[in-house]
Amino acid sequence: MAGSLELEPTAALVMDWARDLYRTGSAFAFYSQLDLSAGHQMREECDRICPWYPEVMMNRKWFIRYLASVMVSQANGSCQVILLASGKSPLALELIDSYPDKIAAVIETDIAGMDEKQRLYHAVSPDHARKIRCVYADLTDREGTAGAIMATGMYHPNRISVIVFEGISYYLPPAVTSDVLSAFTSKSHQNSVILDYLSPCRLVREDRRYISRGIWVIIQSPCIE
Numbered sequence: 001m002a003g004s005l006e007l008e009p010t011a012a013l014v015m016d017w018a019r020d021l022y023r024t025g026s027a028f029a030f031y032s033q034l035d036l037s038a039g040h041q042m043r044e045e046c047d048r049i050c051p052w053y054p055e056v057m058m059n060r061k062w063f064i065r066y067l068a069s070v071m072v073s074q075a076n077g078s079c080q081v082i083l084l085a086s087g088k089s090p091l092a093l094e095l096i097d098s099y100p101d102k103i104a105a106v107i108e109t110d111i112a113g114m115d116e117k118q119r120l121y122h123a124v125s126p127d128h129a130r131k132i133r134c135v136y137a138d139l140t141d142r143e144g145t146a147g148a149i150m151a152t153g154m155y156h157p158n159r160i161s162v163i164v165f166e167g168i169s170y171y172l173p174p175a176v177t178s179d180v181l182s183a184f185t186s187k188s189h190q191n192s193v194i195l196d197y198l199s200p201c202r203l204v205r206e207d208r209r210y211i212s213r214g215i216w217v218i219i220q221s222p223c224i225e
Contacts, residue, residue, distance in 0.1 A: 005033055005034050007035060011039070011088050012037070013043055014167070016043055017054040017058065022090060027090040030090040046214075050215065060196055064164060064194055068081065068164055069095065071194075072099045072102050075102060078101075080105045080159050080161050082155075084109050085167070086108040086109065086110055091166075093121070093125055105132075106132045107154060109137035160188075160191065162192050164194045165193060165195040
């Protein structure tokens with residue numbers, strides 16, 4: 001798929017794996033504008049290790065979307081969604097498509113590509129884009145991340161928050177993860193966090209360990225270079 005927004009290899013790989021999740025609605029309009037060509041070589045290398053690995057990614061993304069949908073739909077009143085290290089996922093559009101009256105704002109953070117993502121939101125879904133703000137923030141800087149979110153003028157500490165922390169916890173020390181998530185504690189105890197993680201190798205069946213190890217080496221290779 002070749003769209004107008006070129007993704008770096010790892011992001012392109014992840015979105016390529018998840019393509020079957022984005023066949024309808026605003027998410028399809030967004031996805032159709034992504035250029036995933038940079039991830040093709042990595043996809044071929046990963047397929048040689050485990051041809052069914054895309055199912056793992058789709059299951060992860062489907063279940064995170066499902067959990068977020070449940071939390072938004074069951075919130076007492078309107079809520080705000082915080083997508084940390086959001087990459088090029090169109091989860092914001094999917095949630096607003098489903099619950100336009102329940103979501104007051106979606107705030108996304110990442111260390112790169114946020115201006116381009118905001119522009120793409122405005123191009124494919126201008127009505128939804130009014131509720132979304134994409135900001136630059138480094139999760140290792142708790143105060144900087146909190147400050148960037150507050151600076152949008154759309155975050156309200158007393159509003160119920162659904163925080164999505166997808167695909168990033170295994171890149172960060174546990175202390176950093178704990179520290180950044182602590183910025184979203186509330187007196188009402190109504191906020192929710194959705195977080196995925198990798199099981200240690202000792203908890204993976206021995207004859208399957210080559211899969212996660214092999215995929216991890218491929219995904220890490222662009223960062224090492």
